[in-house]
Amino acid sequence: MHIWVVVEGDDHGMREGSCEILTAAGNVQGGVLAAAIVLAPNTEDLVKEVTEFGPQSIYLTEEWPESASGESLAEFLGELIEREQPGLVLAAETLFGRGLLTKTALRYQMPFFPDCISVSLEQDSLLFERLWYGERLSAFLTSAQERPVLATWREGLVNVKKRSGLNSHVQKLRPPSQRSNLIRFLEEIKADPRTVDLSEAEVIVAGGGGMGSAAGFQRIYELAELIGAAVGGSRVARDNGWIPLTRQIGQTGKIVAPSVIISCGISGATQHAFGMRDAKKIIAINKDKNAPIFKIADAGIVGDVHEVLPELIKRIREGKENARPMGA
Ligand SMILES: Cc1cc2nc3c(=O)[nH]c(=O)nc-3n(C[C@H](O)[C@H](O)[C@H](O)COP(=O)(O)OP(=O)(O)OC[C@H]3O[C@@H](n4cnc5c(N)ncnc54)[C@H](O)[C@@H]3O)c2cc1C
Structure with a gap:
């Protein structure tokens, strides 16, 4: 089965989620990473x-229209899919990926499975795994239609792996049509890390029962603000009212x-560990050297948070001060 991946990127390069999906698509047993659409x-x-992931073809536009919108991109993608008939088209579960595939699916009447955590091929049928009931149950879904199927894949679940020695055939196509430009893209505004959905956060500072009180928990907010991280916590932190339910990490909270x-x-x-086991690096501060968190941590400090955190915050502040350019 031919699998396509929609690649998302900007001036800084390819989005991590696209790298993950290119890796995952190349790993689907019985599938072929046939194309990447940039x-x-x-x-x-x-x-x-993209070439480093070895898709057979890479499709891109001859030039990028100033006013490219979600509608015109969906039209571009939809027509390409109609013409080439791949079995599966994947994108990262991001605002862009979800928006684009939703519009394409609606417009071209294609089956769409958003927010999957895995995709596999079982006896020529595609199986999409999604989490249900507050992420406590896995549901495996399949499409009743044989048309090309669209799906978005949740970010942060796949370890990126490039494949060497493969050549991709690059094809430039006419840019998205201007016919349906009802909406224009103006600018991208970065999300505020303090309010960003925890499951999308790049860096998290999380606090638990050991913070002792609401006043103690303020250190978590202070450190998070200083390093541009999102705030999360354990159920004890939530039960004490230091964080809302949307910030609780774990089995009955968010998977991060x-x-x-x-x-x-x-x-x-x-x-709790269930909800954060996919973090790439876990740094733990706990006064009990036998605390289970140290079994999954990459680095740890055995110490009192009320001593370690103020010192850490002070040192980061000093580091930032010293890093300021002369005269600033
Ligand atoms: C069905 C079910 C679902 C659950 N779902 C979740 C969930 O989604 N998320 C979740 O988090 N929990 C969940 N729990 C609860 C979970 O079992 C734990 O009770 C909870 O995670 C404990 O939170 P905690 O580690 O912050 O607090 P505590 O158990 O109070 O532990 C505090 C830790 O801080 C350390 N400490 C104390 N004082 C200091 C200090 N001054 N400096 C440094 N370290 C200190 C202690 O050594 C200890 O390790 C669930 C439980 C059940 C039964």
Whole structure:
């Protein structure tokens, strides 16, 4: 089965989620990573990056129209899918990926499975795994239609792996049509890390029962603000009213997969660990050297959070002060 991946990127390069999905698509047993569709301006560097994942073809636009909108991109993608008939088209579960595939699916009447956590091929049928009931149950879904199927894949679940020695055939196509430009893209405004959905956060500072009180928990907010991280916590933190339910990490809270999580005064109970086990780096601060959190941590400090955190915050502040350019 031919699998396509819609690649998302900007001037800084390819989005991590696109790298993950290119990796995952190449790993689907019985599937072939047939094409990557690069829908972005300044594609030159992106194409180089995409080639490292070895899709057979890379489709991109001859030039990027000033007024490219979700509608015109959906039209571009939809017509390409109609013409080439791949079995599956994947994108990252992002605002862009979800928006684009939703519009394409609606317009071209294609089956769409958003927010999947895995995709597999079982006896020529595609199986899409999604989490249901507050993420406590896995549901496996399949499409009753044989048309090309669209799906978005949740970010942070796949370890990126490039494949060497493969050549991609780059094809430039006419840019998205201007016919349906009802909406224009103006600018991208970065989300405020303090309010960003925890499951999308790159860096998280999380606090637990060891923070002791609402006043003690303020240190978590202070550190998070200083390093541009999102705030999370354990159920004890939530039960004490230091964080809302949307900030609780774990089995009955959010599943997170940040690059780094700093876990402060959290025991690391199974139900909590379940929600943060996919973090790439776990740094734990706990006064009990036998706390289970140290079993899953990459780095740890055995100490009192009320001593360690103020010192850490002070040192980061000093580091930032010293890093300021002369005269600023
Ligand atoms: C069905 C079910 C679902 C659950 N779902 C979740 C969930 O989604 N998320 C979740 O988090 N929990 C969940 N729990 C609860 C879970 O079992 C634990 O009770 C909870 O995670 C404990 O939170 P905690 O580690 O912050 O607090 P505590 O158990 O109070 O642990 C505090 C930790 O901080 C350390 N500490 C104390 N004082 C200091 C200090 N001054 N400096 C440094 N370290 C200190 C202690 O050594 C200890 O390790 C669930 C439980 C059940 C039964």
